[in-house]
Amino acid sequence: MQRPLAGLTARNALTEVTAGVTLLAIAIPLNIGYAQIAGLPATAGLYALIVPTVLYALVVSSRQLVASPDAAAAALVASSVGGLAVAGSADYATLALAQAVLSGLMFVLLAVFRLGFLADFLSKPILVGFVGGLALDIMVSQIAKMLGVKIDSGAEFPEKTVALIGGLPTLNGWSLLIAAGSVAVLLIGKAFLRAVPWALVVLILTTVLVLLAGLDDRGVDVLGAVPAGPPALTWPVLDWGTWLALVPSAIALTLVTTAEGLLVSRSYAEKHGYPFRANRDLLAFGVANVAAGAQGSFAVGSSTSRTAAMDQAGSRTQLPAVVLAVGTLLLLLFGTALLEDIPSPAIGAIVGVAIIPLLGVREFIDLWRKDRFEFLIGAVCFLVTLLIGSIPGILVAFVLALINLAKRAASPAIDVLEASGDPAESLLEDAPSGATTAPGIIVVRLAAPLFFANGTVFTSAVKEAIRAAGDGAVQHLVVDMEAVTDVDVTGAESFAALKRWLADRSISLSFSRVRANTWRRLSELDLLDGEPLHATNRAAIAALTASAPEPAPDER
Incomplete structure (x- = not known):
């Protein structure tokens, strides 16, 4: 039986704690942005960094994979729950909690019955297309936020795009200036000093600018009041019909996280030579998601970018996740006033830059060069997810996987x-x-x-x-x-x-x-x-x- 926080020793403890501080600086602004993408308050993103993060770190076999709400999970929540309730309402939040619980239970079932192989049906072209479609949908909302243009973030991609173009005459110059400066700092900073938490730097600088220049009175949206205090234990109460309506989206969340999470977890385990146990990792995702739904958060997935950042910081244990949870709790207890004046254009810039790699441009070019049929699979999945929705996208993904399998099986040597x-x-x-x-x-x-x-x-x-x-x-x-x-x-x-x-x-x-x-x-x-x-x-x-x-x- 693997002990919790495997790999932690007195020699690497300081490195792990330092990596945890870096993770805190990265995760806070991103999770606030992801919560907004999901149509939930900022606290929903922050709560996910406390109890779910600690439970995941104690159960998982991977010593490095970071579990947290990510862009794909947030977009899935918005697109699926948004069709059942109005974003920002109490019913909407309850549905998001229930969705996380369902996804958690599915993870547990996958682990108990050793069904993780089902995620293998989501091949690379399918994952690239599906996640890319979600990412582009998110990007439109973030561009609107950066420009200060009001659109319905819960609408489908075509409607949001039309609303964004139609709202360009109303863009706010200060919002555009903040966004442009934030993007420049993030891109240039990462190119030359990757170890610096540039997202946190951007939040601090833009918040100071808003306070000194009174930009909230000049049309720049700010985050607003964030309730102080730790997450409270809760449970979503819904009728059976509503629970069933959430099942397809919960399946989509579970499969995407399983495919991406296990792939990343296995790759780092092989890279650094420590054990990888797929079913143990699935169980950890299950525990984390049930915990998220039981304390006011939303679905927890795997974060490839934050895992890579921890690897670059020299982390080889899950201690940074515990540091992240403690730091987030302290922020909620004593520092929520610091969050009120964070400008929305800066949050949009941070999330927008973070999801650029998820668009899959390089991957599509690579697929085009290597296999035109697999490129076509990815492109179809991308378009269906983008233009019709995430749930049809995941269904089409499975159909395309079966077609691809049948095509290859029908041409044996x-x-x-x-x-x-x-x-x-x-x-x-x-x-x-x-x-x-x-x-x-x-x-x-x-x-x-x-x-x-x-x-x-x-x-x-x-x-x-x-x-x-x-x-x-x-x-x-x-x-x-x-x-x-x-x-x-x-x-x-x-x-x-x-x-x-x-x-x-x-x-x-x-x-x-x-x-x-x-x-x-x-x-x-x-x-x-x-x-x-x-x-x-x-x-x-x-x-x-x-x-x-x-x-x-x-x-x-």
Whole structure:
């Protein structure tokens, strides 16, 4: 059993505490901004940094992954809960709490039943498209905030874009000046001195500017009063119908966080050589989200940017998360007055700069260069998420994942083995000239399970190979079954049709290197009836198949 705060020693304690102070400086302004994106008060973002953060740090196996509300989670909350209640209302807040609880329970179920593999359906193109669509939607709201233009942040992307363009004549010059200066400080500062918490610097400088120049009286929006005090224990009370209405969005939150969180957690564990336990990490997300819903916050995800910042600061434990929780609690107890005059354009600039990497521009360029079909998958997911909504976006993501899987499964490697044992050209590309392994014998290898997506492809390839060898040249067909791990009913029907086609041409059928479970499956599907393992020239066939190269790992 891993002890809490694994990796913490007397030697690295000071480094970890220093990293925690850095994390505090980064997280406070970002979480205030993310709470506003979600349509919730600033305290909702700050509360997430206390109890949920501590519980996560004590349970998780990862020594570095930072758990917190992030831009994608905030946008999902706004787009899903916004359709059920008015942002800023008590009902809206209750729905956001309930959504976090549901997501937490789903994480727990994933951990208990070891179902984290479901997140593997969210491939890189899908994640890039989905998160990119959310990020661009957020960006429009932040640009409006930076310009001092009033728009409905809970509206869909097209409506917000139209409202932003229509409101440009009403932009506030001071807001634009604050935003432009904030963006310049953030970008230039990060380019030259990445260790400095520039978001905190921006908040301090712009708040001082607002106070000295009285800019709140000149049309610049400020954060306003933030209630003091620690988070209080609560519980969302809703009817069953409303709970059910939140399930799809909770599933989306859970899957996106699972896919991104486990990927980042595994990468850092491998980088620094400490254990990675996926189910333990899922349980930690579950505990954190239930805690968030029970004390006035919203869904907690994984923060890639803050995790990277902690790695650069030399942190290798979860102690910075505890420092963050203590610092946030002290701020809520004694320092909320410091937050009242933070200008909204500065918050918009901080969030806007933070989500630029989430737009996925580099990733889309990389996908275009490497695989146009996967680029198309990402682009479709991006557009659906952006123009229709996050829930349709996640549904389309799963459909696209299945289409991508079926496309690849329907094009398995099918080889004809020549007398030397070397595979001929793939039968799925240019038509082969035909190859017989010994007089009258041809060996064909399918490097995939035989199922509905490739059954017809396989039988067509076998027929084509036999025809290419010439009329009457083939009397015996041997199917190398080493890489065939399963056969489904549809695949069996295609194979049965192939058997009849072979019988009509007096070509015998034999199998080579059949796995025990596959042999049982062939028997269950009546594919062995009347087909004893009677391969003619058995010694020659055994020698040929034994010398044949192993299927490539991605073909198994």
